[in-house]
Amino acid sequence: MKLRIRTLASVALASVMLAGVFNAPVRAADKVKVTLSTWVGVDEAKELQAVIDKVNAAATDYQIISNPIPQDYYTQIQTQLAGGSGSDLLWLDQDHIASFADSGILLDISDRVAKADKASAANLSDYFPGVLQTAQVGGKTFGLPWIAQPVILYYNKTMFDTAGIKYPDDSWTWQTFKDAAAKLTLTTNGKITQYGTVFTGWPPLDMFVWQAGGNLISADRASSPIDSPEVQQAVDFYTSILYNEKYAPSEATIKDRGGNDQFKAGQVAMAFGGAADDLDRAPGLKVGVSRVPMGPKSRATFSWTASMVINAQSKNPDQAYAALVALTDGIQHWKVMAPRMSLATADVITSSDPRKKDSAAVIVAAAADMRALTTIPRQLEWEDMFWKEFQDPVYHAKSKSGDIAAKVRSDLEALLPAKK
Numbered sequence: 108m109k110l111r112i113r114t115l116a117s118v119a120l121a122s123v124m125l126a127g128v129f130n131a132p133v134r135a136a137d138k139v140k141v142t143l144s145t146w147v148g149v150d151e152a153k154e155l156q157a158v159i160d161k162v163n164a165a166a167t168d169y170q171i172i173s174n175p176i177p178q179d180y181y182t183q184i185q186t187q188l189a190g191g192s193g194s195d196l197l198w199l200d201q202d203h204i205a206s207f208a209d210s211g212i213l214l215d216i217s218d219r220v221a222k223a224d225k226a227s228a229a230n231l232s233d234y235f236p237g238v239l240q241t242a243q244v245g246g247k248t249f250g251l252p253w254i255a256q257p258v259i260l261y262y263n264k265t266m267f268d269t270a271g272i273k274y275p276d277d278s279w280t281w282q283t284f285k286d287a288a289a290k291l292t293l294t295t296n297g298k299i300t301q302y303g304t305v306f307t308g309w310p311p312l313d314m315f316v317w318q319a320g321g322n323l324i325s326a327d328r329a330s331s332p333i334d335s336p337e338v339q340q341a342v343d344f345y346t347s348i349l350y351n352e353k354y355a356p357s358e359a360t361i362k363d364r365g366g367n368d369q370f371k372a373g374q375v376a377m378a379f380g381g382a383a384d385d386l387d388r389a390p391g392l393k394v395g396v397s398r399v400p401m402g403p404k405s406r407a408t409f410s411w412t413a414s415m416v417i418n419a420q421s422k423n424p425d426q427a428y429a430a431l432v433a434l435t436d437g438i439q440h441w442k443v444m445a446p447r448m449s450l451a452t453a454d455v456i457t458s459s460d461p462r463k464k465d466s467a468a469v470i471v472a473a474a475a476d477m478r479a480l481t482t483i484p485r486q487l488e489w490e491d492m493f494w495k496e497f498q499d500p501v502y503h504a505k506s507k508s509g510d511i512a513a514k515v516r517s518d519l520e521a522l523l524p525a526k527k
Contacts, residue, residue, distance in 0.1 A: 138163075138170040139423045141430040142194035144187075145173065146180040158437040162430070169426035171196070171434060188212055188418065195421040196431060199250065200413045201241040201479050202486050207416070208244040209484035214417035217248045219428050228436035228447070237478040238446040242414040244484075250414035251431060253438040255446035256381035257477035258310050258408045259469055260400070264393040266291055266301065266376040275377070275397040281318075281344055284377070284400040288354040291376040302356050304377040306349040307366040310399075312498065314409040315341035317478055318402020323493070324481045324523070331489075331519040333497060334512035340403065342501060342508045349502055381411060382470040383443040388462060396469045398476070410477035412446060444470055485522045492519060 147155050152175045159171050174194055176183050181203065187193040199207060207213050216229075223229035228251060231239060235255060242250040260275055267274055272287055279287075288303025313323055321337025324330075332338065350358045356369060370378035371389040379399065380386045387394045399408045415435055421427045439445035443460045451474045453467035463470065483489060497515045500506035 138166065138168060139426040140172050141169045141196060141423065141427050142172045142174055143196040143430075143434070144180075144184050144194035145175055145198045146177060147175045148177045152177075154441065155438075158441050159434065162433045162437050166430070166433065169423070169430050171430050188420070191420060193418045193420065195418055195423065195427040196434070197416050197418060198253075198413055199416055201411070201482055202490070204242055204249060204414060204416065205244050205482045205484045205486055208247070208249045212419055213249040214419045214421065214424060214427075215247045215249060216417065216428060216431075220248055220251075223432075227432060228439060229432045233447045233449050235446050235448060235451075235474065235477065238410060238412045241412055241479045241482060242416075250416035251435040252412050252414045252446040253435050254383075254411075254413055254442045255444060255474070255477060255479070256383055256411045257444070257470065257473040258314060258379050258399060258410070259382055259466070259473050260377060260397045261370065261380050261384075261386040262377045262395050262397070263370070263373065263375075264395050267395075274395055275400070277398060277401070279397070279400040281400055281402060285344075285348065285354065288348065288377065292352070292354055299352060300374075302352075302369065302375045303354050304348065305355050305361070305366055305369055305375045306345065307361055308349075308498070308502070309366065310379040311409050312341060312345055313480060314399070314407065315345055315402060317407035317409075318399075318405050319344075320402075320404035322481065324483065324489070326481060328481065328483055328523055329525045331516050331523065333493075333516050333519065334509075337404075338512070339508060346501060346504075382466070382473065383460070383463075387466055396466045398469060398473050406476045407478050408473055408476050410479050412479045444474065483522065483524055489519060489522045492522065 145155065152173065156173055159173055163170050184193060184197060220229045220231055223231070231248065234252060238252050238255045242248060242252055262275055264274065270291055272290060275284070291301065291303035292299065293301040316323055316338050319337040319341045321332065321335050321341065323333060323338070325332065348354045356364070356375070364372070364374070367378045367380060367386060369375045370386055371392070373392055378386060387396055398406060415431055417424065417427045417431055439447060439450055440455070441459055443456055443463055444451060445455065451471055453471055456467040456470055457464045493515070496518060497508070497511060500511065501508045
C-alpha cells in the first residue's frame with residue numbers, strides 16, 4: 108500500500124513538473140530569429156521596438172530582431188539581398204514593391220493569406236482596395252500594407268477669420284479653393300506678406316488627375332494616357348497655381364523658405380499634407396483640417412503607403428509569415444492611419460496618436476476617397492522619365508502639355524509590363 112502511494116505521488120509530481128515545462132514562457136534563445144529591416148531613425152526606432160517587444164512577448168516560436176537602416180535604405184538592402192544577407196522582413200514603399208516582386212526577391216504569400224481569419228491583419232478583404240493593390244503584382248500578394256496616409260487640407264483659422272472667409276468644407280471645389288487662395292494672398296507696400304496656398308510638386312499631380320477622372324497609368328497597367336482631356340484639365344488647374352504669386356509662393360521663395368514650412372511659420376493660409384503630418388501642431392497657430400476640395404469627377408485623394416514583405420530567401424518562411432502578420436497588426440495600431448477598414452475609426456486614430464484627436468474624423472472621411480499609385484516593375488524609371496520629359500518642362504513653362512503629351516506617352520508606355 109505504501110509503495111502504491113509513493114508511486115501515485117511520483118506520477119503526480121511528474122505531472123506538475125511537465126505542466127510547468129509546457130506552461131513556462133519560451134526563452135528567447137529557443138525562438139527562431141526573424142530579422143527586420145526598416146528605414147526608421149533613432150526616435151522612431153524606439154517606438155517601433157516597443158511594438159516589437161509586445162509581439163515578441165506573445166510569440167511562441169519566433170523573435171523579431173530589428174535592424175534599422177536610416178540612411179541609404181534601398182541601396183543598402185539591395186546590396187544585402189544580392190549578397191544573400193538580407194533580412195527576413197523588409198519595409199517597402201509603394202514605388203518599390205512591384206520591381207522587387209518582379210525580380211523574384213519577395214515571397215508570394217497569396218496561399219497563406221487566403222487562409223487568414225477574419226480578424227487577422229492578413230484578411231485582405233479588410234484593406235482599402237486602393238491601398239492593397241500596391242502590395243499585389245500580377246494577381247499575387249507579396250506583402251501587407253501597414254500605413255496609408257491620405258492627403259488632407261490644413262488651413263490657418265486666424266487667416267480665414269481675418270479675411271472673413273468661411274472655413275473649407277465638403278462644398279469646396281477646385282474653383283472655391285482657387286478663389287480663396289487668391290483672397291488670402293496679401294500684399295503690403297508692394298511686398299507679398301502672406302500666400303493663399305503652396306504647391307511644390309506636392310501634392311502629386313496624380314491626385315488631381317484622378318479627381319478629373321483620368322489616370323497616369325491605367326488600372327490594367329497597359330497604357331499611360333497622359334494626352335487625355337482629363338489629364339490636360341488637371342495639368343491646367345495645377346499649373347495655374349504652381350509658382351504663381353497670385354495664389355502661391357514662387358519657386359525661388361520655396362527654395363528659400365521651404366514648402367509646407369511656410370505654413371508652419373504662419374506665412375501660408377492653406378497647405379496639403381498627409382494625415383500623420385504635424386501641420387496641425389504648428390506652434391502658435393490655430394489650425395483646422397478638411398477633406399481635399401472636390402474635383403470635376405471625384406474627391407480622390409493621394410495616399411502614401413508602405414508594406415511589409417518577406418524576403419524570398421528567408422530560411423524560416425513560416426515564422427517570418429507569422430511575424431509579418433502579428434507585427435503588421437501592431438504597427439497598424441501605432442501609425443496613423445491603418446489601411447484596414449475595421450481600424451479606420453476616430454477611436455483607433457486617437458488611440459494611436461492622441462495629438463490627432465481633433466483631426467481624426469476628417470482623416471476617417473478622407474480614407475474613403477484615398478488612392479495609392481498604380482505602380483509597375485519599372486516604376487522608378489517611369490517616374491524619372493515622366494518628370495524629365497513632361498512635368499519639368501510643363502511646370503516651368505518650357506513646353507505646353509498638349510504639344511508634348513502624345514510623344515511622352517509613347518516613351519512612357521515602352522516601360523509598361525505589357526510592352527516587355
